[in-house]
Amino acid sequence: xxxxSQHPSRVICKSGTSVKIECRSLDFQATTMFWYRQFPKQSLxxxxxxxxxxxxxxxxxxxxxxxxxxxxxxxxxxxTVTSAHPEDSSFYICSANTGGETQYFGPGTRLLVL
Amino acid sequence: xxxxxxxxxxxHVQEGDSTNFTCSFPSSNFYALHWYRWETAKSxxxxxxxxxxxxxxxxxxxxxxxxxxEGYSYLYIKGSQPEDSATYLCVxxxxxxxxxxxxGKGTRLSxxx
Numbered sequence: 001x002x003x004x005s006q007h008p009s010r011v012i013c014k015s016g017t018s019v020k021i022e023c024r025s026l027d028f029q030a031t032t033m034f035w036y037r038q039f040p041k042q043s044l045x046x047x048x049x050x051x052x053x054x055x056x057x058x059x060x061x062x063x064x065x066x067x068x069x070x071x072x073x074x075x076x077x078x079x080t081v082t083s084a085h086p087e088d089s090s091f092y093i094c095s096a097n098t099g100g101e102t103q104y105f106g107p108g109t110r111l112l113v114l
Numbered sequence: 115x116x117x118x119x120x121x122x123x124x125x126h127v128q129e130g131d132s133t134n135f136t137c138s139f140p141s142s143n144f145y146a147l148h149w150y151r152w153e154t155a156k157s158x159x160x161x162x163x164x165x166x167x168x169x170x171x172x173x174x175x176x177x178x179x180x181x182x183x184e185g186y187s188y189l190y191i192k193g194s195q196p197e198d199s200a201t202y203l204c205v206x207x208x209x210x211x212x213x214x215x216x217x218g219k220g221t222r223l224s225x226x227x
Binding site: 001004009036041042043044045046093101102103104105106107108 | 150157205215218
């Protein structure tokens, strides 16, 4: 099946710094990728839809200036958490599909902001 | 607001036992339901996608059913094995079918050898 990777798998940073998370489709091209986050004991929640060559679409309540998304190629989308704060500590995961209904997920990135 | 409920939140079964868990969702505006298996430190793995009322899907010892009129899906595991230990996610797509919009919290299954 299709493979999606994420990097890093885990990151710890100081409050106020920015953190970039990469999501790559390894064996297929994805014009659209999706970013989610999961707080403890909560469901995965869609944050934004990343569109290759155009602006991302953000879900209600997600600040586009805080969570910068860049989808510069058909195999890479990046999520940058700018000026991270402890409340941004969460599990971030991306997904993409090959044109069908099944989403292929990355393994996720656990972010801890001190 | 679309809400997907999964039950139980967690369960422990003995190796060889069969088990099942439930996903409940609003029956209106249904498009597709997905089941994923999510092992710790790995990517969620797609098991099934179902769209039609009465759909039944099977993959090895795992099967799933869908009732869109009453808004539920069951996932069954026959003869559970330790390698079945994972969190099983139920996910609903919206009308476009392209974005898995709403996730359940998952059912965490532990199979004890």
